[in-house]
Amino acid sequence: MDKNSKIYIAGHLGMVGSAIKRNLEARGYTNFVTRSFDELNLLVEADVARFFELEKPEYVVLAAAKVGGIVANNTYRAQFIYENLMIQNHVIHQSYLHGVKKLLFLGSSCIYPRMAPQPIREEYLLTGLLEPTNEPYAIAKIAGIKMCEAYHDQYGCNFISIMPTNLYGQNDNYDLEKSHVLPALIRKMVLGNYLIAGDMQAVRRDFDRRPVEGVDGSASDEAIVGVLAKYGIANGSVRLWGTGSPMREFLHVDDMADASVFLLLNYDAPDTTPSHVNAGCGEDISIRDLASLVRKITGYKGTINWDSDKPDGTPRKLLDVSRLHSLGWQPSVSLEEGIRRVVATYLG
Secondary structure, three states, X not given: OOOOOOXXXXXXXXXXXXXXXXXXXXXXXXXXXXXXXXXXXXXXXXXXXXXXXXXXXXXXXXXXXXXXXXXXXXXXXXXXXXXXXXXXXXXXXXXXXXXXXXXXXXXXXXXXXXXXXXXXXXXXXXXXXXXXXXXXXXXXXXXXXXXXXXXXXXXXOOEEEEEEOEEEOOOOOOOOOOOOHHHHHHHHHHHHHHHHOOOHHHHHHHHXXXXXXXXXXXXXXXXXXXHHHHOOEEOOEEEEEOOOOOEEOEEEHHHHHHHHHHHHHHOOOOXXXXXXXXXXXXXXXXHHHHHHHHHHHHOOOOEEEEEOOOOOOOOEEOEOOHHHHHHOOOOOOOHHHHHHHHHHHHHO
């Protein structure tokens, strides 16, 4: 990939897409083509076809997706499967039609069976039942992997896939309904601290930056406190979903971006399957211990209550990352360091 190669990053404003763009820029790549959702709706096939005909990108990073945490995945099941399938279908097919030299498809570790042996090897794909709460999203991502493989098998396309573990970092989603576990923990404890301190002005500033269900900092104290209570944030306590027992692996988005660019530069679609590559740090932590770590870093002074009536999700998801490591890549950001960076950015 030459420094002046034309690179299309689908989803360049999202957490992963923006991190990949930063990584490529730091390496000296400058010829990017991007479109916001308002400029290009990837759900509309004709619009995607016109875009590819006009821009003719040489390399494509498919980081655009409908994403969310356990609540969003389980609530908007039809949207998650439909929108992700359509985005993938349109971008991958147009990449083939317009002779894209290489495409990188970004998936998720939720593609693997709920009770897969740990750590999870790439070969475990399609060997068991999926986690029910995110099955629609997982099926869409599995389809994306298989589509890349099929286009390589039939047309010789150099389409590759990377499957990251749980990601966090700059440009994460802190929506209390739709966010993943780590940003949700951070926001809940930051807001919890504001309530304990009686600092409603700080709560209002937070709501102005990130409104919740349409409620921003101009709302009444009663309205704001009511929304906070709905999501388990009270003066002196926060309520978290599940038992805290599930084990999860976390990778900083800057490491994910570096792994993605590493594969773009060093890995071609193989003739054998599975062709996708896991990306993670190789270590996991319980959600309960993660909450304790976030408590320490944010200085949260209240109590943590666990709502065991809510689902835990998959008991454990630790990726086997030996394939990526054998290719020559290693992560560089520890979990504690990464969370400290995120909290500093959130509070900044």
